[in-house]
Amino acid sequence: MARDATLLELEIPPLELGAFLGLPPKPRGLVVFAHGSGSSRFSPRNGYVARELREAGFATLLFDLLTAEESLDRARVFDITLLAERLLAALDWAGQRPELASLPVGLFGASTGAAAALVAAAEEPERVQAVVSRGGRPDLAGPALPRVRAPTLLIVGGEDALVLDLNRSAMRRMAATVELAVVPGAGHLFEEPGALERVVELARDWFERWLAGTRA
Numbered sequence: 001m002a003r004d005a006t007l008l009e010l011e012i013p014p015l016e017l018g019a020f021l022g023l024p025p026k027p028r029g030l031v032v033f034a035h036g037s038g039s040s041r042f043s044p045r046n047g048y049v050a051r052e053l054r055e056a057g058f059a060t061l062l063f064d065l066l067t068a069e070e071s072l073d074r075a076r077v078f079d080i081t082l083l084a085e086r087l088l089a090a091l092d093w094a095g096q097r098p099e100l101a102s103l104p105v106g107l108f109g110a111s112t113g114a115a116a117a118l119v120a121a122a123e124e125p126e127r128v129q130a131v132v133s134r135g136g137r138p139d140l141a142g143p144a145l146p147r148v149r150a151p152t153l154l155i156v157g158g159e160d161a162l163v164l165d166l167n168r169s170a171m172r173r174m175a176a177t178v179e180l181a182v183v184p185g186a187g188h189l190f191e192e193p194g195a196l197e198r199v200v201e202l203a204r205d206w207f208e209r210w211l212a213g214t215r216a
Contacts, residue, residue, distance in 0.1 A: 004024065004025055005022050005023060005024040005025075005054040005055075006022070006023045006024075007020060007021070007022050007023075008020070008021045008022075008023070012063055012089070012090055012093050013093065014089075015067055015086075017063050017064045017065070017066075017067065017086070017090075018040075018041055018063065018064045019041060019061060019062065019063035019064070019090075020041050020050075020060075020061070020062045020063070021059070021060070021061050022050060022051075022054045022059060022060040022061075022062075023054075023059050023099065024054045024055075024057050024058070024059065026057070027057060027058060027059035027099075027103060028057045028058060028103075028211065028212045029058050029059070029103050029104045029105070029106060029129075029207060029211035029212060030058065030059045030060070030061065030094060030100055030103040030104070030105050030106070031050070031053050031058050031059070031060050031061070031105075031106045031107070031108050031207060031211075032060075032061045032063075032087065032090060032091065032094070032105065032106070032107055032108070033046050033049075033050065033060065033061065033062045033063070033107075033108050033109075033110075033113070034065065034083065034087050034107060034108070034109040034110070034113030034114065034116045034117045034120075035062075035064075035065060035110060035111075035113045036109065036110045036111025036112035036113035036114065036116075036136070036137070039110070039111070039113075040064045040071070041062040041063055041064050043062070043110075045110070045134075045189070045190065045196060046062060046108070046110060047062065048196060048200070049108065049134070049196070049199065049200055049203060050062055052200040052204065053108075053200075053203065053204060053207065056204050056207075056208070057212075058106075058207060058211070059099075059100065059103060061090065061094060063090055065083050065086040065087065065113070065116070066083075066086070077112070078112055078140075080112065080115045080116055080119060080140050080141065080142075081119070083112065083113065083115075083116035084115075084116040084117075084119035084120045084123070086116075087107070087116050087117065087120040088120050088123060088124065091105065091120065091124060091127060091128075095127070104129045104211045105127055105128055105129060105211075106128070106129060106130040106131065106132065106206075106207050106210070106211050107120060107121060107128055107130070107131045107132070107150075108131075108132045108134070108203060109131065109132070109133050109134070109136050110133070110134045110135055110136060111135060111136060111137060112136075112137055112140060113136070114131075114133035114134070114135075114136025114137060114138055114141075114154075115136065115137050115138060115139070115140035115141040116141075117131050117133070117136075118131060118133075118138055118141040118144055118145065118148050118152070119141050119144040121148050121149070121150045121152075122141075122144040122145075122147035122148045122149075123144075125147075125148075125149040125150070128150045129150055129151075129210055129211055130150050130151050130152070130153075130206060130207055130209075130210035130211055131148070131150050131151070131152040131153070132152075132153045132155065132202075132203045132206050132207070133152065133153065133154045133155060133167075134155050134190070134199055134203070135155070135156060135157060135160060135163060135188050135189065135190065136154065136155075136156075136163075136167070137163065137166060138152075138154060138166070138167060138170035138171075139166045139167075139169055139170045141170070145170055145173040145174050146173055146174065146175055148174055148175075148176045149175075149176050150176060150210075151176060151177040151178070151206070151209075151210045152174065152176055152177070152178045152179075153178075153179050153181060153202060153203070153206040154167045154170070154171065154178065154179070154180045154181065155181045155183065155199055155202055155203070156180065156181070156182055156183070157182075157183050157185075157186030157187045157188060157190055157192075157195065158182050158183060158184045158185055158186055159185060159186060159187045160186070160187055160188045163188060164182065167180060168180065181202050183195050183198050183199065183202075186198075
């Protein structure tokens with residue numbers, strides 16, 4: 001756990017989706033994670049990123065976008081509309097908690113979760129202040145892409161050629177501030193030495209730039 005941070009295990013209504021809420025002292029913003037491809041709040045990679053973001057002073061929310069039964073249905077795993085709805089419900093829940101309600105919100109999406117994050121950002125332009133995608137499929141956000149207003153960082157491994165092309169295509173459809181960061185030598189899962197650490201640096205800097213100091 002990040003130094004001096006509190007980690008709470010809870011459930012998000014109405015489906016009682018399992019969640020981990022991390023609260024550092026005096027958080028500077030809230031980063032909500034959108035997992036992809038059937039992953040969950042137990043994702044080791046997102047868990048690592050979340051710990052490092054808490055170390056930097058950001059509250060983090062990792063939660064299951066699907067119930068245990070739903071996660072067995074591959075159609076639901078790739079249902080971007082459904083995933084975005086769950087993400088928006090989690091934002092509504094966070095907005096009702098006194099310790100989170102005044103914090104600027106960023107979204108961190110991975111794989112299909114990145115598309116859900118962008119759809120959610122398009123639906124809540126006043127609430128979502130920044131988006132980071134790790135190995136994401138922003139192209140799956142489809143018609144929501146031109147409506148995204150939140151500054152967006154797309155992080156892709158240099159060896160992940162297909163996803164890199166899809167990210168470049170998605171960028172051309174976006175009107176918001178958007179940057180592409182390529183991690184040399186990294187594949188889709190960023191398992192190579194130093195690759196995930198670089199993801200953390202990029203994500204932290206993006207949220208520092210667009211969330212820190214913008215508390216409502």
